[in-house]
Amino acid sequence: MLAYLIRRLFFFVPIVFGVMLLTFVLFFVVQSPEATARRVLGQKATPKSVENWLHNRGYDKPLLINTTPGQPWHDSLFVTQLGRLVTFDLGTSDVSGRPLREIFAQGALPSLLLTVPAFLVSLAVSVALALYLVFIRNAAVDFMATFLCVALMSVPVMVYVIFGQFVVAQVLNYFPAFGFEASGWSAPKFLLLPVALMVVSGLGADVRLFRALFLEEMGQDYIRTARAKGVSKARVLLSHVFKNGLINLITLVVASLPFLIMGSLLLENFFGIPGLGNVLVTAIQAPDFAVVQASVFLGSLMYLGGLLLTDLCYAWADPRIRLG
């Protein structure tokens, strides 16, 4: 198990390097640092202020390798950027000059308060609905359910958000429509509606996916064995199908992570929750390239972390891997 973990970690090293290379190419080669400076400084940019801006950030160094005589070869933009990211020195915001570490740390809690409950609730609801659909297994219900799922997943996230907020908050006047207070017990009040919307917006795709997964499990030989043993239909589903399906489901769950990020991005922006998604949307409008660059890097680290976690869960849950 430990050897497996170490092997996986080694597998991630080149990928993290690749992500760094990718963001470097995007933010320093495709768009030169001068162009970045001019876009950030906007109309008040003078040749002098651009030069200052570049120098303050160390963006005036050579791109890949420093060939200037008398200076060390590694005093280049790429090497310093790499070094900073490896040591988690994310730099400062292009706009406010605040350390990015601070900005992200501040946004992490509201984002987690939104995404973690949404993730858990939607997983539970989708699995339950999918199991129920497999249980009734009736041609007409199946047709309606799959159609409904496809319809639900064809609605863009922002439409869910806009209509959800309009109907629940403005017409029915149930929840506060906007804002966030993390202190004490007021957070749930502000998070209930965003979490509910996030669950609903992902429901169609999840139920459809899990239903297909459980149905495939139903066709396995060992399900026939269980039925031939006289196990009732409900028990076949809740014990045999559920446990096997859940193991396969673990690998699929990581696929919903990017979707989660997008959902929280739009929801935070719309509900005024000061989380990571809101940080990003503000950065897009500013424009603040440092924040976007750091978001890409942190986002992929989070994704890889999630991947590692699912790998571990999978290895732990499946005796065929756990016991070799």
Next chain:
Amino acid sequence: MKWLDQIWVQNLCLLAGYGLLARLVVWGLRSERWQTAWKHLRRDKLGLVSLCVIGLYLVVGTLESIVLPSASGSVTLLQRLTAGIPQEKSYSAPLATTALSVADPKPLLGRHVLGTDALGRDTLVQTLRATRSALWIGGLTSLIYIPLGVLLGLMAGYYRRWVDDAVQYVYSTVAAVPEILMLVAILMVLGKGLGSMAIALGITGWVGMARLIRGETLRQVERPYIAAAKALGQSDWRILTRHLLPNVMHLVLIKFVLGFSGLVLAEAVLSYLGVGAPVGTASWGTMIDASRSELSREPLVWWNLTASSCALFLMVLALNLFGDSLQRAFDPKRGA
């Protein structure tokens, strides 16, 4: 890029796109697998209805894509066809006869089935015009990510060894960046526009295609017909294009249709976030963004948001349903 604005360039692009689509259909008609799939599809009512809906969108999008010369530069065919609809001063409700103003309800110049937006433009016409953005994004992106994904997937599955390792490394790296972050980052650097959006979506989109094709190629390579082709001394390129490609083409088609719906959605989300369609280009995403604050107006303005959301929803739904039908038609045993 001044030459892109030329009337004939735009029309030629459109023609080339349809030419490619026609070529694909002609190729498919000769394949036995596609013929059987068509027989299955013909009995699938839901699939046929969604195909018709997609066809309608194609017609509307094409009308908006055909550019004609006019006194003020250029005008699209759809604009010319709807030129008779007068422009109002500001908002007006669907089928209203007076402007939406409590203080000063002036009579309108004409009737509008879905009302007008803040600038007094007919909502229905604006919604129809936005079809163009969705179709162009879907089409252009598909032109980027399908060849890239199919080629890399085929090569990884056929050559294996270091080619496979390299392809897998590259797509694992791209997939490690959450898609929306990647798209936002690329679009911030490249700037708004349909072209940059297609490039950004192409860069992130090929991964799924490459994975799918690689997996299927790994299966196909085990089949005797590949060994036979090798034994006959056929070149790798010939085996890839003449033997393997036709056997994975149906997967490409299904992925193309289902992927198209994802691209249309992505276009709307990106435009909504403000990194997608440029100012002045009609897009459902920008329409939704512009009209979201209208819900808190008094009196309530709901038609712009509803029209753009419904148009977007219907297109994505039709594409998803048709994609599912295709999947069932090509693989009747597995379809649910």
Next chain:
Amino acid sequence: MLSLRNLTIDFGTGQDRVQAVKGINLSIGAGETVALVGESGSGKSVTGMALTRLLPEPPAVYAKGEILFEGQDVLKMGTEELRKLRGGKIAYVFQEPSTSLNPVFTIRNQIAEAIRLHRPEVNDIDSEVVHYLDMVGIVDPAKRISDYPHQLSGGMQQRVMIAMALACQPQLLVADEPTTALDVTVQAQILDQMRELKKRLKMAMLLITHNFGIIGGIADRVVVMFRGDIVEEGTTEEVLRNPQHAYTKALIGCIPQLGQRRKRLVTIDHSILG
């Protein structure tokens, strides 16, 4: 004990309708072993599964006839009655032991589930599990019960399947190609084991197979199925010595025999049989 009367089973509806079993009559007495022989697609497995309505409906449709088990029609039973019949009175052993055992449950778990369902009076379930594993010839069963299926060899897995079926003390064991997926040497061991168990437990058995070679010494009677119909029926000796139907002759011709060299493999020409 069991009799099928004019049993007809269809798959699908409307245009796609296929008749898999075409009005067959068959009976099995208590303690009797009947071999149901035919190639794949002849309807023999479908018949076996139909005995407890195991076929997924849809697509399967029980179009006509009845399945009488101890005088009761299985096709008219309710869910709870069917559940008690399956495993409790008619138990199954399937062809592919590697996929027929649930990979995420231990051997103990899977056999105990069967015992709990049909013999609630048993208190010490673990020792009962060990008892049956011992009966089917698993060495050191007390240690093996916490194993997962993938830790056992194919032959061991099939022994576990048999133990699981026997653990409910059924009146009829349906063995659907029990040895087909196994190595030849393991096949022989499993068949020996089944012969011995049959003598010891005195239960009825329906042995479904495509291979005439394995039925000698086990089956009392042979029923030959072809395209959903029974084409020949008789005692094992009779049929093996003097097959009447051309299809039976062809099937028997397929048995490889030691010390006998054939110029070519016998293939079954369906056009002659119609």
